Every structure is written in structure tokens, then in C-alpha cells.
Amino acid sequence: MKNLLTIAIIFALAACDTAVDPDTQTSIGTGLPAVTEDTCNASQYAALIGEDATTLERVLLLGQVRVIRQNQADTMDFRPERINFNVGSDNRIRSTSCS
Incomplete structure (x- = not known):
């Protein structure tokens, strides 16, 4: 049960992170450009x-x-x-x- 809760927390935290496309330097999933653009x-x-x-x-x-x-x-x-x-x-x- 403890392992299942840990895995659920990891997936929840990963869903909050915003990924940046390395080719275009734009944020994936937000529609806003990355700061470096x-x-x-x-x-x-x-x-x-x-x-x-x-x-x-x-x-x-x-x-x-x-x-x-x-x-x-x-x-x-x-x-x-x-x-x-x-x-x-x-x-x-x-x-x-x-x-």
C-alpha cells in the first residue's frame, strides 16, 4: 500500500511539471513560449x-x-x-x- 501511494504521488508531481521542447524552446502543454524564446x-x-x-x-x-x-x-x-x-x-x- 505504501508503494502504491508513493507511485501515485510521483505521477501527480510529474503532471504538474511543464516540459520544454528542446527543438523549438516552447513550453509543451501551456501554449506560452518558454522564457528563453x-x-x-x-x-x-x-x-x-x-x-x-x-x-x-x-x-x-x-x-x-x-x-x-x-x-x-x-x-x-x-x-x-x-x-x-x-x-x-x-x-x-x-x-x-x-x-
Whole structure:
């Protein structure tokens, strides 16, 4: 009986895990892309990391863009084509991401 309960718990925990397809880097079963997927081409702006946020005024950014400053509230809506620029308290670009 104890072995049966252990097996049931293992299967229940395995069902909660989200698998990632190694070929496409997308989550299997959720419909949401994996975190590592660059759906908005944010990687092309990696050279801006460490630059002052005013640099964004001189860069042609086509599409949806969001600048998120430290301690600023932002929406939780998922838009894979939107580029996020995360700016620190020193007004420097800390990272880029898609959502």
C-alpha cells in the first residue's frame, strides 16, 4: 500500500511539471513560449544594456515597446512581440526581454 501511494504521488508531481521542447524552446502543454524564446528580437538591442535610457530616444524601435523603471508598476499582460527595456535607479538600461 505504501508503494502504491508513493507511485501515485510521483505521477501527480510529474503532471504538474511543464516540459520544454528542446527543438523549438516552447513550453509543451501551456501554449506560452518558454522564457528563453526571443519572440520580439530583444537580443538585437543587447548592445544598449548599460547605456543611459535616453539612448532609446535615438534608436528606431518599430513595434510595441515598454520601458520599465525600477519600482514602477507594470501590467502583467503577456505580449510576446513587445520589447521591454528594464531601467535601473541610475537611469541605465539593465536588461531587455519579451512580454
